[in-house]
Amino acid sequence: MAKVKPRLRRPWFQAGFTALTNSHVSGFINGQIYTGSTKAACVPGLNCYSCPGALGSCPIGSLQAVLGSRDYSVSFYVIGFLAAVGALIGRLVCGWLCPFGFVQDLLYKIPFARKFKGLKADRVLRWLKYIVLIVFVVMLPMLIADVTGMGDPWYCKYICPSGTLMAGWPLLATNPALRGAAGFLFKWKSAILIAILFLSVPIYRPFCRWFCPLGATYGLTNKVSFYKLKLDSSSCINCGRCEQACKLGIPVLTEQNSVECIRCGDCKNACPTGALYSTMDAFAASKKAGKSCQPGA
Amino acid sequence: MKHAISNRKATALLIAGILAMMTGFYRGEVATVLEKAIVICLECVGIG
Numbered sequence: 313m314a315k316v317k318p319r320l321r322r323p324w325f326q327a328g329f330t331a332l333t334n335s336h337v338s339g340f341i342n343g344q345i346y347t348g349s350t351k352a353a354c355v356p357g358l359n360c361y362s363c364p365g366a367l368g369s370c371p372i373g374s375l376q377a378v379l380g381s382r383d384y385s386v387s388f389y390v391i392g393f394l395a396a397v398g399a400l401i402g403r404l405v406c407g408w409l410c411p412f413g414f415v416q417d418l419l420y421k422i423p424f425a426r427k428f429k430g431l432k433a434d435r436v437l438r439w440l441k442y443i444v445l446i447v448f449v450v451m452l453p454m455l456i457a458d459v460t461g462m463g464d465p466w467y468c469k470y471i472c473p474s475g476t477l478m479a480g481w482p483l484l485a486t487n488p489a490l491r492g493a494a495g496f497l498f499k500w501k502s503a504i505l506i507a508i509l510f511l512s513v514p515i516y517r518p519f520c521r522w523f524c525p526l527g528a529t530y531g532l533t534n535k536v537s538f539y540k541l542k543l544d545s546s547s548c549i550n551c552g553r554c555e556q557a558c559k560l561g562i563p564v565l566t567e568q569n570s571v572e573c574i575r576c577g578d579c580k581n582a583c584p585t586g587a588l589y590s591t592m593d594a595f596a597a598s599k600k601a602g603k604s605c606q607p608g609a
Numbered sequence: 610m611k612h613a614i615s616n617r618k619a620t621a622l623l624i625a626g627i628l629a630m631m632t633g634f635y636r637g638e639v640a641t642v643l644e645k646a647i648v649i650c651l652e653c654v655g656i657g
Contacts, residue, residue, distance in 0.1 A: 344649075345647070345648075345649055346647075347647040347648075348647075349643065351642075351643055351646035351647050352639045352640075352642055352643035352646070354642070360650075360653050361645070361646035361650065361653075362649050362650040362653045362654055369642055369643075369645075369646040373645070373646075373650065373653065374642045374645070374646070377641060377642055377644075377645035377646075378633075378638050378641050378642065381641050383637075383641065384636070384638060384641065387633060387638055388629040388630070388632040388633035388636065388638065389629070389630055389632075389633025389634060389636075389638040389639055389642065390633070390638075390642075391626075391629055391633075392625075392626045392627065392628065392629025392630035392631070392632070392633055393626065393630055394626070395622055395623075395625055395626030395629060396622075396623055396626030396627055396630065397626075398622065398626075399619045399620075399622035399623035399626055400619075400623065464652060465650070465652050465653070468650065468652050468653040469652035469653070469657065472653065475650075475653035475654070475655075476654075476655055479649075479650070479653050479654050480653070480654045480655045483649065483654055484654070490649070490654065490656065493651075493656045494655065494656055495656070495657075497655050497656065497657045498654070498655035498656060500655070501655040502655065533622065536616070536618040536619050536622060537616075537619050537622075538616055538619045538623075540616075591616075
């Protein structure tokens with residue numbers, strides 16, 4: 313059987329996972345969402361639960377739903393989910409499992425006069441995602457409640473471009489009642505989405521770099537997760553190909569598990585000596601070595 | 610090469626995460642998530 317090239321492995325995986333977690337196809341036709349019990353479970357990526365195809369729930373939407381409810385002031389369920397996923401793979405979610413990340417990846421493939429990698433403003437802008445997380449996802453839904461004691465999902469309502477792309481646009485296209493109710497807020501959110509989509513052509517993953525509260529959360533676990541990138545300094549020839557390959561401008565030679573790394577694996581694939589490897593590669597290699605040492609293997 | 614499993618911090622975080630999820634499940638947070646997720650979220654869509 314022909315092997316899939318390493319650089320093609322990720323887009324196929326992203327497409328497959330997006331299709332799998334959004335496989336309620338009839339929802340896209342009749343403008344309705346899935347209402348089964350699997351919606352109680354969170355999916356790892358930024359996958360709006362109001363997407364007509366979604367079978368699971370977005371962790372950020374779920375976090376706001378619990379924080380904004382009358383009954384709870386903290387969500388152990390969602391925080392626990394984020395901690396568990398973060399402990400296993402960290403921001404590998406962003407690189408491999410997030411549908412909105414996949415959309416940005418596809419847009420970046422469009423040829424453009426100049427692709428920007430090392431932006432000066434990046435150092436400042438990357439802090440925005442933590443502000444979005446703390447202010448819009450946690451504080452505002454918790455602190456500002458209506459007369460019934462319910463808080464708005466501020467991030468979903470005023471910012472989330474993934475929700476607009478995966479839920480807003482398809483639902484309004486197929487559901488005339490919703491189309492009639494759309495007003496300024498829909499235009500505002502569509503403008504944010506269009507800006508992100510356009511920015512994604514010359515800049516790799518602008519939303520993930522600067523605004524994504526989910527990426528901010530998983531990024532904090534990159535240094536401790538089971539899945540990590542490692543550098544075997546005895547095999548490294550300091551050619552710098554890993555840093556050239558990184559579209560996020562991460563200094564791979566000194567920071568293999570940066571909070572900004574989405575673990576796309578481009579640096580690993582570019583390494584000519586195999587000095588860069590993941591803990592998963594190491595685990596697979598040790599298993600293989602163990603097997604070949606067994607008698608009769 | 611270090612074995613992938615020999616990571617105490619990740620193990621501690623994973624156990625803490627699972628325990629927190631179980632606490633949330635016990636408190637009934639899952640029902641709140643499901644309740645929100647099975648109706649069209651007008652805020653997410655951009656209607657308000």
